[in-house]
Amino acid sequence: MKNSRALVMLTIAVLAGLAAVSFASRWLLQTSSGAVTPVAVASGDISLGQPLNPNLIRMVSWPSASVPPGAFADGKALDGRVLLTSLAPGEPVLESKLAPQGTKGGLSAVIGAGHRAITVRVNDVVGVAGFALPGNYVDVIVNTQEAGKADAQQSISKIVLEKILVLAVAQQVSRDDTAPKVVNAVTLEVTPEQAEKLDLARSVGTLSLVLRNQVDKQTASTEGATKLSLLDMPASAPAPEPVQTVRTHYVARSAPKRNCIGVLSGVTGSVECF
Structure with missing residues (x-):
């Protein structure tokens, strides 16, 4: 019984070896024969x-x-x-x-279908110290005056665009060079709606680029940073509405006219009015 099982296993091993040799020989024949x-x-x-x-x-x-x-x-x-x-x-x-x-x-030629290219002016800080290179992805932050605040000191910094592809830095579009380059302009690939938003953002405030991981697709939900949140100060309570004073005008009425006569009773006298 044991000899029969060993013979079967040996036969299977021989067949597998012959198949491997056949495939290897065919591959070598194709490569060596000039295929x-x-x-x-x-x-x-x-x-x-x-x-x-x-x-x-x-x-x-x-x-x-x-x-x-x-x-x-x-x-x-x-x-x-x-x-x-x-x-x-x-x-x-x-x-x-x-x-x-x-x-x-x-x-x-490299702009994706349905997208546009827009160039924004940057400096060595805004441009992430030159590390925002073609092929990288960035977020765009705008710093502007907070809506509804009359005080010019009440500014807010808010991420307005996320995962934006950098097409070019200055006039360079090559993605092979990883050395940082400080440039004065960065070209971004955006949708038409994002282009409108970016153009408005740079007209109402200053822009900054935030370099992000190329495979990170998560969206950050933030409320923006203000001076109060930066200093961890509670928001001031709204001022109470002024109380309106109602003035009532009183008209002075003259006392009704009365008739009076003097009355003499013995040695005392009095005045009676009616």
């Missing part, structure tokens, strides 16, 4: 938004069994196409990394 496909790759570093031309593309022989989906076997088909992302030397050019046919080069 390759021409694939267009980047000849050097290519920035996003840049139109492709024959000088930026070279053809390489790629194993047919591992050609990436969307690769190009003809470099001429890429002439004039615009990249949506940066490419490193030797990286295959894929259809998913290209803007639609007919797209012109430049920043407009």
Whole structure:
């Protein structure tokens, strides 16, 4: 009984080994027999938004069994196409990394459908000390006078936009360089509604950018920071409404006219009125 079971296990092991050898031999045969496909790759570093031309593309022989989906076997088909992302030397050019046919080069090629690009002026502090780079996400804070407050000292800082993509810093759109750069302008990708909100925010106050984690999608619900909340002071009670005084005018009435006569009784006298 034991010998039969051992024989069965040995047979299974031999068959599994033969199958593995067969697959390995077939793969080696394909690669060694020249089963390759021409694939267009980047000849050097290519920035996003840049139109492709024959000088930026070279053809390489790629194993047919591992050609990436969307690769190009003809470099001429890429002439004039615009990249949506940066490419490193030797990286295959894929259809998913290209803007639609007919797209012109430049920043407009990398703006998402239904979005707009708006540029805001920043400094080394507002621009997160130069760490807000293309491809990063930021929140936008506005500092302005609190609504309904006549006192100019009653200001408020509030996050008005969240998870906004940085398209470019100054005129740079490359996302490969991670070194901080202090610039005077940052271009952000926003929806039309966000563009209106951002334009109003910069007209009524000062803007600041807050760098956030690229994979953080949570929305922060805040009430904004005021001078009272900053100093942890209780809000002042509303002033009581003034009491309206009702003035009543009294008209003086003259006493009714009375007739009086003198009365003499013995040695005493009196006055009687009626």
